[in-house]
Amino acid sequence: xxxxxxxxxxxxxxxxxxxxxxxxxxxxxxxxxxxxxxxxxxxxxxxxxxxxxxxxxxxxxxxxxxxxxxxxxxxxxxxxxxxxxxxxxxxxxxxxxxxxx
Amino acid sequence: xxxxxxxxxxxxxxxxxxxxxxxxxxxxxxxxxxxxxxxxxxxxxxxxxxxxxxxxxxxxxxxxxxxxxxxxxxxxxxxxxxxxxxxxxxxxxxxxxxxxx
Numbered sequence: 001x002x003x004x005x006x007x008x009x010x011x012x013x014x015x016x017x018x019x020x021x022x023x024x025x026x027x028x029x030x031x032x033x034x035x036x037x038x039x040x041x042x043x044x045x046x047x048x049x050x051x052x053x054x055x056x057x058x059x060x061x062x063x064x065x066x067x068x069x070x071x072x073x074x075x076x077x078x079x080x081x082x083x084x085x086x087x088x089x090x091x092x093x094x095x096x097x098x099x100x101x
Numbered sequence: 102x103x104x105x106x107x108x109x110x111x112x113x114x115x116x117x118x119x120x121x122x123x124x125x126x127x128x129x130x131x132x133x134x135x136x137x138x139x140x141x142x143x144x145x146x147x148x149x150x151x152x153x154x155x156x157x158x159x160x161x162x163x164x165x166x167x168x169x170x171x172x173x174x175x176x177x178x179x180x181x182x183x184x185x186x187x188x189x190x191x192x193x194x195x196x197x198x199x200x201x202x
Contacts, residue, residue, distance in 0.1 A: 004115075004129040016188050021133060022114040058188035062105075065114055066166065069103045 010037065011050045012065065014058040024049075026068040031100035056095050063092060064099065102165035104158070106130065106143070107185045108172070119159035123152045130171065140174040144183055 010027045012020045028034040036051055053061060063084070070082045084092060095101075104126070106113040115129055127138040143152040145161065146168040152161050163169065170183040 004132040006132055009133065014188070017110060018186070018188060019111040020114065021111065023116055026114070026116075062112065065112075069114060069116070073102070 007049070009049065012061060013050065013052040014056055014061040015054050016058050018058040018061070020061060020065045022065050022068065026065070026072055029068045029071045029101060030064075033099065055098070057091065060088065060091050060095050063088060064095060064101065067101070104163060104165075104167045104169050106169050106171050107146075108170065109184055110186045113171075117158065119164070120157050122155060122157050123161070124154040126158070126169075127154065136173055142172045142174075142180045144170040144172065146170050146183075146185075149183070 008024050009021050010024050010033070012022065012027065012033075014020070024037065028037065033051060037049075056064070067082060070080070074080070074082075102119065103114050103116045106115055106126075113130065113133060115126060117126060117129075123143060124138060126143065127141045130136070130141060131138055138154075144150065145152055145163055150161070152163065152169070158164075170185055172180045172183055175181050
């Protein structure tokens with residue numbers, strides 16, 4: 001399907017230094033990340049395509065990345081459930097609040 | 102759909118179609134990691150089944166959100182072992198507390 005280009009991806013880094021390479025369009029589901037990547041000159045993140053989240057654990061960040069992709073699919077008409085394990089709920093809500101997601 | 106390709110502390114979220122061949126996934130990874138497709142091996146987790154280039158994802162039961170391990174060819178021409186680092190999960194530490202809540 002779509003051609004892969006490195007410029008179209010961003011790397012999100014968790015508190016423990018785990019890296020998630022995801023499609024930029026998916027990452028921009030988050031208003032916070034969108035601002036970081038698009039506001040001219042203000043964030044070093046924009047140049048390198050890397051964003052570090054020292055406050056977000058690896059498990060939560062992976063769940064967030066899954067949510068971004070699910071959200072794109074949902075927006076394009078594929079209505080499926082997004083499962084959230086109860087033990088993740090609180091931390092996930094805090095991260096979502098920070099990310100404006 | 103997307104799959105999660107994992108190696109060590111990095112996860113690549115690769116957007117793809119069920120009809121895509123494994124070789125096409127490797128070509129996408131090549132763009133991201135600069136490793137020729139012949140030096141990549143993809144293993145469906147947790148079954149440990151090595152995916153064949155010429156077959157499609159659907160043929161090999163690789164579905165949306167699947168985890169696939171990436172291994173690379175080493176200098177001695179053999180492939181490295183599957184190596185996916187997991188975060189020290191807070192879920193595990195919670196279990197260790199013996200359900201205090």
